[in-house]
Amino acid sequence: MNEEEKQSLENKIKELEGLAEDLHEQFAQSFFHCMQLLTSIASLREFYYDSSHSRFVSEKSVEVAKKLGMNEADVYEVQAAGLLHDIGKLGFKDGLLAKFPNEMKESEYKQYATHPVIGKQILDKNPSLKTISEIVHQHHEKIDGSGFPNHLMGKEINPAAAIICVVDTYHNMIAKRPSSKPNSPLVSSLVIGSNSYLESTNTRFATAMNYLHSKSGNLFDTKVIEVFTDIIKAERQSLGKRVLMRVAIDKLSPGMVIAESYYSSFGLLIASQGETITEEMKRSLFKLSEVGEVPSRILVMK
Ligand SMILES: [Fe+2]
Ligand SMILES: [Fe+2]
Missing domain, CATH: 1.10.3210.10 (Hypothetical protein af1432)
Structure with a gap:
């Protein structure tokens, strides 16, 4: 194999590696979305719980x-x-x-x-x-x-x-x-x-x-x-x-505990009393506060 052929083969391998990485990324994303979808469907039947x-x-x-x-x-x-x-x-x-x-x-x-x-x-x-x-x-x-x-x-x-x-x-x-x-x-x-x-x-x-x-x-x-x-x-x-206080959503930090339950206008539970705040929950509270589904300040235990 001459130098030119070697270079062309290396380029092909790189191209295939890039493609495999893209596919892996796409698969991970679609898996994550599938999980999110299934979870929100499952939580629709949780009306009989306090959290x-x-x-x-x-x-x-x-x-x-x-x-x-x-x-x-x-x-x-x-x-x-x-x-x-x-x-x-x-x-x-x-x-x-x-x-x-x-x-x-x-x-x-x-x-x-x-x-x-x-x-x-x-x-x-x-x-x-x-x-x-x-x-x-x-x-x-x-x-x-x-x-x-x-x-x-x-x-x-x-x-x-x-x-x-x-x-x-x-x-x-x-x-x-x-x-x-x-x-x-x-x-x-x-x-x-x-x-x-x-x-x-x-x-x-x-x-x-x-x-x-x-x-x-x-x-x-x-x-x-x-x-x-x-x-x-x-x-x-x-x-x-813990101490009870009302905190602006952008000032919430993981580890704080929700002190009163929050529901969407459809009655779905968004955050429940006693639940520990995670980065993911903070992000979704922030998005929901932008559309007026939760107040801009949340009652938490710190
Ligand atoms: Fe069960
Ligand atoms: Fe269960």
Whole structure:
């Protein structure tokens, strides 16, 4: 091969590398948009919670996954599966979504128990979501085999699904509104200080903690329970030491905690009481404030 041919080959390789990079970038972007779309669709069915269920499950599951030493790729799957875990409930009637499983009639429970399977069917449409789909499919499996849909046991359960199962159970116990009050206002208690947030959730918190600990090693993975309850307890302790203030959106910083829930004009939850502000949330609050969907100053605990 002469010098000219060598140069031409090198140019071709560079061109192909550039093309591969572009394709990778395009794929990453379309994957990100697909995730955003699915997440916003899933969150449309969260009217029966006092805070965003899918966001909470995703964020706290990520914290647990990191503490358990999962690698970056696995943590990303936990994050995505947490956001999408209940996407299979999309077509369910409001009356069913409002109930806790132990309040459902047999026929309702049968339908409810199909949501991990429907979730998997939705996500399987995109082959790049294969692992996320498997996690969603398993998020109601319990380590003693009493879960559903496949009664998997112990190590048969994907570790990410085992994490989501615990965080999901906790959030249902602490933030789902009792179905006896389906028309209760979206904001269950007006927060006038960090202590009132803690007081208003104290009984539910104690019940949830007792339940999780009593089922550790039986329904739930012991290590996950240990790490998750440590995270939640530390978070509540730090909430008690915070100061309440109204802060302009451009002055918000990650780590501040939302002190009252904010809803869009359509009634969709934008930011929920007790939620920690992230860079991403700050950006979306900023955009929404520009179109008047949220006030320019937000009540936070610092
Ligand atoms: Fe679920
Ligand atoms: Fe859930």
